[in-house]
Amino acid sequence: MTMSIATEVYTPGTNLTAQDLIAAARDMRERLRDQQEAAEELGGYTQEIHEEMLSKGLYHLLTPKAFGGLEMSVGTFAEVVMEIAQGDPGSGWCYSLGHGHALSTAAWWPADVQEEIYTTPRGYFRASQSMPPSGTAKKVDGGYIINARSPYQSGSPYSTHATVHVMLEGGDEKNPTFVHAIVPEAQYSRVDDWGGDAILGMRSSGSNSVLVENQFVPEKYVVSGDWLQLPEISTSPGAELHQNSLYLGVPQTFLMTELAAVMVGTAYAAIDEYKEIITSRTTILPPRMLRSQDPQHQRDIGTAIMMADSAKTIVLAVNQRAAAWSEEAFRGGQPFTRAMDIKNFGELIQAADLASEAVELLYRSAGASAAKKGQRMQRYMRDAQMYRTHNVAQYAQIAQRIGAVNVGEAKSIY
Numbered sequence: 001m002t003m004s005i006a007t008e009v010y011t012p013g014t015n016l017t018a019q020d021l022i023a024a025a026r027d028m029r030e031r032l033r034d035q036q037e038a039a040e041e042l043g044g045y046t047q048e049i050h051e052e053m054l055s056k057g058l059y060h061l062l063t064p065k066a067f068g069g070l071e072m073s074v075g076t077f078a079e080v081v082m083e084i085a086q087g088d089p090g091s092g093w094c095y096s097l098g099h100g101h102a103l104s105t106a107a108w109w110p111a112d113v114q115e116e117i118y119t120t121p122r123g124y125f126r127a128s129q130s131m132p133p134s135g136t137a138k139k140v141d142g143g144y145i146i147n148a149r150s151p152y153q154s155g156s157p158y159s160t161h162a163t164v165h166v167m168l169e170g171g172d173e174k175n176p177t178f179v180h181a182i183v184p185e186a187q188y189s190r191v192d193d194w195g196g197d198a199i200l201g202m203r204s205s206g207s208n209s210v211l212v213e214n215q216f217v218p219e220k221y222v223v224s225g226d227w228l229q230l231p232e233i234s235t236s237p238g239a240e241l242h243q244n245s246l247y248l249g250v251p252q253t254f255l256m257t258e259l260a261a262v263m264v265g266t267a268y269a270a271i272d273e274y275k276e277i278i279t280s281r282t283t284i285l286p287p288r289m290l291r292s293q294d295p296q297h298q299r300d301i302g303t304a305i306m307m308a309d310s311a312k313t314i315v316l317a318v319n320q321r322a323a324a325w326s327e328e329a330f331r332g333g334q335p336f337t338r339a340m341d342i343k344n345f346g347e348l349i350q351a352a353d354l355a356s357e358a359v360e361l362l363y364r365s366a367g368a369s370a371a372k373k374g375q376r377m378q379r380y381m382r383d384a385q386m387y388r389t390h391n392v393a394q395y396a397q398i399a400q401r402i403g404a405v406n407v408g409e410a411k412s413i414y
Contacts, residue, residue: 018076024056025083032087043195044157044206045091059124062103064242067118075319078261085265089383090204092262098155100258101127107238107249120160128153129163138169143218157206181222187215201386232335245330252341253322256348267308267355270380274362300365307358314351359384
């Protein structure tokens with residue numbers, strides 16, 4: 001399908017490769033670390049980091065080529081997120097769940113909406129989104145009146161839109177209908193409820209609430225949430241529009257990739273900090289030596305490295321397989337089934353759990369001084385524990401649901 005783009009958009013270098021983007025993210029590591037404390041106070045990464053990400057094409061990684069984007073793979077996206085999170089986990093979360101919705105939006109919203117929202121005056125599209133139902137949509141002529149206070153809209157700083165999950169008014173109260181509505185930034189406010197001491201960890205993730213009050217949204221900006229429960233997927237509006245299986249819109253695989261990639265980066269951040277600690281401090285008891293010379297500390301960092309490396313391998317392998325499954329489904333072969341999506345989800349939550357355990361191991365081993373306010377290891381531990389509170393990170397609960405699906409006692413993990 002040919003599109004005419006009415007608004008000029010920022011276009012990164014068309015010859016950028018996946019390795020260019022990964023290297024660009026890696027090059028930011030020390031600058032991300034230098035701004036960790038400031039970013040925690042702000043509740044999101046700094047303006048300077050934002051401008052650098054934009055200039056290096058990181059806000060266009062998953063954006064369709066029709067709108068000046070790069071249409072890179074989810075595997076490339078995951079590696080970029082890992083690199084950013086290795087510099088600052090909260091900033092990695094802010095980027096991942098801000099830019100990541102460029103993919104889901106391209107998958108499920110119609111062409112005319114995409115043409116409007118991807119060509120913003122800011123030169124990029126970015127939408128925060130939260131899954132818990134948070135308000136209502138009232139049908140009126142031509143669209144809906146949206147009222148919502150949507151919490152945990154990660155990536156909200158620098159976003160051009162917010163996507164809120166709301167209930168349709170006037171439906172069956174026992175079996176309500178939920179929809180996803182895209183709201184332009186001029187029609188919502190970002191609540192000052194994130195950053196600083198407002199939350200334990202991931203303080204720089206930009207997970208503010210957004211407030212939408214009596215705002216009209218055109219009907220085409222609102223889509224059903226049914227795609228979250230589809231038994232199988234062979235196509236989607238975005239896959240057809242862009243002729244790319246990247247936009248097939250497989251929901252659970254991508255959601256868990258966004259989070260698992262952050263946690264892999266967090267594990268590597270903790271490994272880097274632990275190296276600094278053990279190569280500069282001595283053991284407490286004689287014979288005194290650098291901790292890096294002590295077998296116990298060597299064992300702890302070795303274990304953490306194996307965990308982090310394994311977690312990274314899982315994330316990248318799962319997404320390579322998911323890409324192959326998506327392409328086969330879109331080209332008329334085996335559909336991408338819910339069972340496949342659940343399989344990917346289970347392996348990705350295992351990766352995130354491994355990465356989180358690596359952080360926890362190194363925090364315990366680093367000593368009490370690493371737990372003081374302002375210490376990076378303390379920050380990484382707080383960030384890992386914040387991940388542990390997320391609904392999709394409830395390992396035992398998810399394991400039970402995957403078991404129930406596999407023995408025929410449930411159709412979905414939710």
